[in-house]
Each structure stands twice: as C-alpha cells, then as structure tokens.
Amino acid sequence: MGAEVVRYTYRLRPGAGAERALLDEWHRCRFLWNKAVHHHKSGQRPTFGKLSRLLTAARSSNTWLRSGSQVAQQQTLRTYGLALDHSFTVKGRGRPAFKARKKTLPSLEYTTRGFSIRDRCLVLPKGVSVPVVWSRELPSAPTSVRVYRDSLGHWYASFVVRREARTAPDVDGGIGVDWGVTTTATTTDAHHDLPYLGHRRRCAAELAKAQRRMARRHRKGGPPSNGYRRARRQAAKLHKKAARQNRHDSRVWAKKVVDNHQLIAVEDFTPKFLARSTMARKAADAAIGAAKRELIDRGRRAGRKVVIVAPAYTTMTCSSCFARAKQRLGLDERTFRCQTCGHTGGRDRNAARVILAVAERGHTSVDDVRHARPSPGSVVCAV
Numbered sequence: 001m002g003a004e005v006v007r008y009t010y011r012l013r014p015g016a017g018a019e020r021a022l023l024d025e026w027h028r029c030r031f032l033w034n035k036a037v038h039h040h041k042s043g044q045r046p047t048f049g050k051l052s053r054l055l056t057a058a059r060s061s062n063t064w065l066r067s068g069s070q071v072a073q074q075q076t077l078r079t080y081g082l083a084l085d086h087s088f089t090v091k092g093r094g095r096p097a098f099k100a101r102k103k104t105l106p107s108l109e110y111t112t113r114g115f116s117i118r119d120r121c122l123v124l125p126k127g128v129s130v131p132v133v134w135s136r137e138l139p140s141a142p143t144s145v146r147v148y149r150d151s152l153g154h155w156y157a158s159f160v161v162r163r164e165a166r167t168a169p170d171v172d173g174g175i176g177v178d179w180g181v182t183t184t185a186t187t188t189d190a191h192h193d194l195p196y197l198g199h200r201r202r203c204a205a206e207l208a209k210a211q212r213r214m215a216r217r218h219r220k221g222g223p224p225s226n227g228y229r230r231a232r233r234q235a236a237k238l239h240k241k242a243a244r245q246n247r248h249d250s251r252v253w254a255k256k257v258v259d260n261h262q263l264i265a266v267e268d269f270t271p272k273f274l275a276r277s278t279m280a281r282k283a284a285d286a287a288i289g290a291a292k293r294e295l296i297d298r299g300r301r302a303g304r305k306v307v308i309v310a311p312a313y314t315t316m317t318c319s320s321c322f323a324r325a326k327q328r329l330g331l332d333e334r335t336f337r338c339q340t341c342g343h344t345g346g347r348d349r350n351a352a353r354v355i356l357a358v359a360e361r362g363h364t365s366v367d368d369v370r371h372a373r374p375s376p377g378s379v380v381c382a383v
Contacts, residue, residue, distance in 0.1 A: 004165045004301075011133040012122065012147070012155035021128045022147065022155070026106035028068040029076040030099045032058060036080045037098055051077040069125035071114030079109065107148040115145050122147075122157055132157060139163035152236055168302035174263030176356030177295065178314070178348050179271070181279050184286045185253070186348035188356050192260070194253045199242040200285040210235040246287040247294075254295040264299045265359035266292065267351070268308045307359035318343050319353035 014022060035058065036051060055077055059065045065073070083096045116123045122130045122145070130147075142159035149155050176188045185194035200207070210231055217228040224232075257264065269292070274283035299306040316325040318338035329336070329347060336350040337343075343350075 002165050003162045005160060005162055007158050008136070008138055008142075008161055009156055009158045010135060012157050013131045013133060014155055018128050018130050019155070021126065022108065022124075022130075022149075023106060025068050025072055025108055025124075025126075027101070028065055029072055029108060030101070030104065031065070032073055032076055033080055033096075034098050036077060037096055040084065040095065048078065048081050051081055067126075069110070069114060071110055071125065072108050075109035075111065075114075105149055105151065107146065109144065109146050111144050112142075117142075130155070130157075150240075152233065152240060168304065169259060171260055171262055173261055174265060174356055174360060175257060175261040176265040176267075176352040176354070176359070177257075178267050178352040178355060179269040179288045179292065180348050181274070181282050181286055181288075183348060184288060184291060186346075186352050187257070188349070188352045190349075192253075192257050194249070194291060196282070196286055197245070197249055198285055199245040200239075200281075203238050203242060207235060207238045210238060242285070243287070246285075247290055250287065250291040250294045251298075253291065254298045257295060258298045258302050258304055261304070263305045263307070263356075263359060264295065265307045265309055265356045266295060267311050267314065267355050269311050309355045309358050314351045314354045314358075315347060317351075317354045319345070319350045319357065322354075322357070 032055065036054065039050075039054065052074075055070075055073055059070070059073075080096055087095045110124065114125055117132075118129075120132060120134060122132050124130065124147070138159060138161055140161045140163060142161050144160045146158040147155065148158070175192060178186045180186055182196060183193055184196050187193055213231040214228060214235060217225055217231055219225060219228070269288065271283055271288045274280060296306055296308070313324060315329055315336075317323070318325075318336070318341060320338060320343035321341040323338060323340035325339070334347050336345055336347045
C-alpha cells in the first residue's frame with residue numbers, strides 16, 4: 001500500500017494583530033506578482049532564475065518588502081512562473097493577470113522552512129501566531145501550507161501532507177450516470193440516484209429578504225455603508241451555506257457509487273447552456289458540475305475505470321435494441337418509447353443505460369471516450 005499526497009484544510013481564528021500582519025504580507029506578495037506580470041507584458045518571458053533575480057533586486061531596493069517573509073514572496077513568484085508555463089502549454093488559457101487590491105482574495109503559501117506548528121497554533125514568519133481549529137489530526141508532518149481568506153472573511157489553512165492510500169473494496173459491475181435537473185443524477189440503478197435536494201430553494205425567502213435589504217441600503221456614487229456591507233455578507237453566507245450542503249451531498253453520493261462499482265460511465269454533460277434558459281435557477285441549485293467533478297475525482301483516486309461518454313444521441317437511442325429515434329425528444333417528454341422493439345421506460349434511466357452500454361462495448365471513437373488517470377505527483381483534497 002503506497003502513500004498519497006492530500007490536502008487537509010482547517011479553519012483559522014486570527015486576532016486583529018495577526019490578521020493585519022497576514023494582509024500586509026499579502027499586499028507585499030501581490031506587489032511582486034504584479035511586478036512580474038508587468039515584466040511579462042513588456043515582452044520578457046521570465047524563467048524561475050529571472051524571477052529570483054527580480055525578487056533579490058526588489059528586496060534590496062525596498063525596505064517595505066524586506067520587512068516581509070522571503071519564503072512567501074518566493075512561493076508567490078514560483079506560483080506565477082507555473083501559471084505562466086501552464087498558459088503556454090494549455091491552448092486557450094489566459095496569461096496571469098494583475099491582482100487588484102479590492103478584487104483579489106488574499107492567499108499566501110509557505111514551505112517547511114517558513115512555518116511551524118507550536119502549541120496547537122500555526123506560527124508564521126515575523127512572529128505571527130494564528131490559532132487553528134483542529135477538527136481532525138494531521139496524518140503526518142505537513143510539507144507546505146496555504147493560508148487564504150474566503151469571500152466571507154474567514155481564514156483557512158490548507159496543509160499538504162502524506163497519508164496511506166485507502167484501497168477501495170474489490171467489486172464488479174458498472175453503472176451509467178445521466179445528468180438532469182429534476183433528478184440531479186439518474187443512474188442505471190435506482191438505489192444510486194442523486195435526487196434534486198433544493199438547498200437554495202429552501203432558503204430563497206431569506207435570501208430574497210437579504211437582497212432587498214441590500215437594494216435599500218445601496219448608495220449610488222458613494223462608498224458602501226456599513227449596513228449595506230452587513231446585508232451583502234448575510235446574502236453571501238446563505239449562498240455559501242447552500243453550496244456547502246450541495247458539496248457534502250455530492251461527496252456522500254460519489255463515495256457510495258465508487259465503493260460499489262468498478263466501471264463508472266459518466267455523461268460528459270456541460271450545464272453551461274442551462275444558465276441561459278428558464279431552468280437557470282434550478283440548474284444552479286442542482287450543482288451538476290460539482291457532483292460530476294466529485295464523482296470523477298473519487299473514481300480516479302480509488303482506481304476505478306472512469307469513462308466519460310459524449311452525450312450525443314444518448315437520449316434518442318433505445319437501451320434495449322440500440323435503435324435511434326428519427327426525431328429528438330422534447331424536454332417535456334419524460335418517457336422513452338422505441339418504435340422498433342416497443343421498449344418503454346423513463347427517459348433519463350434509458351439514457352443512463354445507453355451510456356453504460358457505450359462504455360462497456362466501446363461503440364464510440366477515441367475522441368468520445370476518455371479514461372481519467374491520476375497524474376503523478378498530483379495533490380487532492382482529503383474528505
């Protein structure tokens with residue numbers, strides 16, 4: 001049994017002094033990031049050696065930078081270099097952009113020599129000590145940590161650690177997954193369906209009240225008032241609560257599916273077009289994209305065979321005789337009827353069986369079937 005590299009994330013409780021120190025450090029790192037972006041825009045593609053010389057020159061001429069942590073600043077430029085290389089290797093990916101002061105959330109990275117854990121607290125350079133809410137114990141000594149703040153102002157620490165790889169149970173059989181809005185995930189086995197739970201719908205009235213309060217307290221042409229900020233924070237908390245509930249349900253469902261099936265056939269469904277339809281609100285509440293990513297990641301980590309099948313004609317094909325209908329089914333037609341063999345069944349259940357059959361029999365081309373394999377040295381989030 002080997003070891004895997006994972007992330008363990010914990011909530012931080014910084015005091016006023018520690019939070020001020022973290023923000024000051026973030027502004028120094030942001031300044032260096034923007035300086036590197038400026039060099040790149042002038043036609044120079046900086047290597048890590050050039051970025052190191054840029055850091056040395058900036059710290060030697062700027063007392064403000066020297067008062068900060070060199071480790072965090074080095075990691076910022078290293079992250080910039082990796083992002084820049086990725087933009088050149090991945091077609092269509094944008095170059096690293098400037099980080100605005102008011103629009104970018106703080107994020108700091110430290111390697112082993114830049115932090116320590118003493119008295120159940122995270123100790124950072126320059127004597128910054130931040131209490132950690134240890135919801136669980138670390139499986140090993142962390143090799144790096146990322147300290148960041150979310151949109152609600154909550155601080156978190158994400159530690160990179162090694163732990164023993166958890167082997168999934170030996171099982172046989174496969175399952176096909178078809179995505180939808182009425183039922184988030186319809187599978188070939190009704191016991192493994194992911195129903196639409198409607199977390200945002202349940203808090204819609206409270207969210208509408210917070211948004212009306214925001215509208216009343218909004219100032220046109222002036223700085224936002226404290227009352228507006230409180231109303232905006234309350235609305236953001238409701239959004240985040242629903243997102244966390246969806247993420248939790250997706251994780252529980254994905255674990256159940258992965259633990260009981262060796263072959264997982266997933267429809268390669270992109271729900272972006274639903275944002276421009278009348279089902280936009282319900283589609284966003286269903287969080288199809290989050291459930292799809294969680295299922296693929298868990299299946300890959302467990303060593304399952306994950307096949308992503310193109311969604312073309314899966315709704316129009318009969319799962320019994322594989323005859324294709326001549327006309328597309330409207331969204332209001334929830335029952336599939338085959339004119340060739342007379343098979344009748346639920347539209348989504350039939351599509352899930354077609355997806356599984358395509359993955360098992362290889363009826364698609366190479367471009368339509370992709371096997372998800374873990375990349376070497378990848379870091380995953382522990383749950």
